[in-house]
Amino acid sequence: MNQIIGWCNESGGAVWEYVEMIEGKGIWDDLANIWEIMQQSVERGIENEGIIPGGLRLSRKASSYYVKARSYRSTLKRRSMTFAFALAVSEENACGGRIVTAPTCGSSGVLPGILYSLKVNYEYSDAKILRALATAGIIGNLVKHNASISGAEVGCQGEIGTACAMAAGAAAQIFGATPIQIEYAAEMAMEHHLGMTCDPLCGLVQVPCIERNAFAATRALDAATYALLSDGNHLVSFDKIIQVMKQTGHDLPSIYRETAEGGIALLAK
Numbered sequence: 001m002n003q004i005i006g007w008c009n010e011s012g013g014a015v016w017e018y019v020e021m022i023e024g025k026g027i028w029d030d031l032a033n034i035w036e037i038m039q040q041s042v043e044r045g046i047e048n049e050g051i052i053p054g055g056l057r058l059s060r061k062a063s064s065y066y067v068k069a070r071s072y073r074s075t076l077k078r079r080s081m082t083f084a085f086a087l088a089v090s091e092e093n094a095c096g097g098r099i100v101t102a103p104t105c106g107s108s109g110v111l112p113g114i115l116y117s118l119k120v121n122y123e124y125s126d127a128k129i130l131r132a133l134a135t136a137g138i139i140g141n142l143v144k145h146n147a148s149i150s151g152a153e154v155g156c157q158g159e160i161g162t163a164c165a166m167a168a169g170a171a172a173q174i175f176g177a178t179p180i181q182i183e184y185a186a187e188m189a190m191e192h193h194l195g196m197t198c199d200p201l202c203g204l205v206q207v208p209c210i211e212r213n214a215f216a217a218t219r220a221l222d223a224a225t226y227a228l229l230s231d232g233n234h235l236v237s238f239d240k241i242i243q244v245m246k247q248t249g250h251d252l253p254s255i256y257r258e259t260a261e262g263g264i265a266l267l268a269k
Contacts, residue, residue: 154249
């Protein structure tokens with residue numbers, strides 16, 4: 001990330017322009033397809049109702065949350081809709097629907113939840129969202145390359161934490177953040193998920209996974225807002241926090257790394 005920020009400072013370009021330089025202009029067709037699939041997942045998820053397969057008898061919540069959110073006003077409405085959109089994609093995943101791994105199946109609701117909320121509540125264009133998606137993608141790739149996005153390897157911090165960092169960076173960019181503010185938003189989003197265990201009930205990506213997507217989506221907005229209020233200067237860099245996450249994950253006992261043998265998973269036994 002420090003190298004990317006250095007390029008931005010030297011060239012005057014944005015993070016998304018760095019992505020375009022590396023990937024080529026064809027990246028926008030790929031991202032447009034990804035964004036379309038994300039939107040379809042949200043829209044199916046807020047329409048579908050019923051019990052999620054798997055034996056926990058867990059009911060879908062996205063549809064009812066969306067209906068209730070529409071009756072609210074102002075900030076409460078926007079926040080509630082973000083919950084609904086993130087839940088929608090996570091529930092689609094749990095039911096075997098088509099989703100985008102952003103960065104994983106278990107954390108697939110965070111980024112589309114935020115992006116769809118920004119489109120609906122703030123009327124941002126698809127072009128701006130695609131640029132934010134490019135920024136989110138490079139944040140996720142940095143984590144994947146330098147640490148891990150696998151719950152089995154580093155716990156849920158590697159899944160939800162990374163998804164939150166991606167969404168925070170994307171939201172910050174859409175709201176007009178500088179590259180260093182984007183980096184700060186992503187760093188905070190990861191920092192405050194450090195140590196999160198991966199301990200789903202019965203080994204299913206449902207409890208606590210689905211709720212975690214909704215909460216991480218709103219936390220991403222909080223991180224973006226916090227970064228935008230600052231001048232971007234901060235003590236702990238994104239690169240350093242990713243190394244901390246990696247080490248923390250390796251230090252976690254194996255029962256807290258996607259084995260359903262510890263933590264919340266024990267409540268089912």
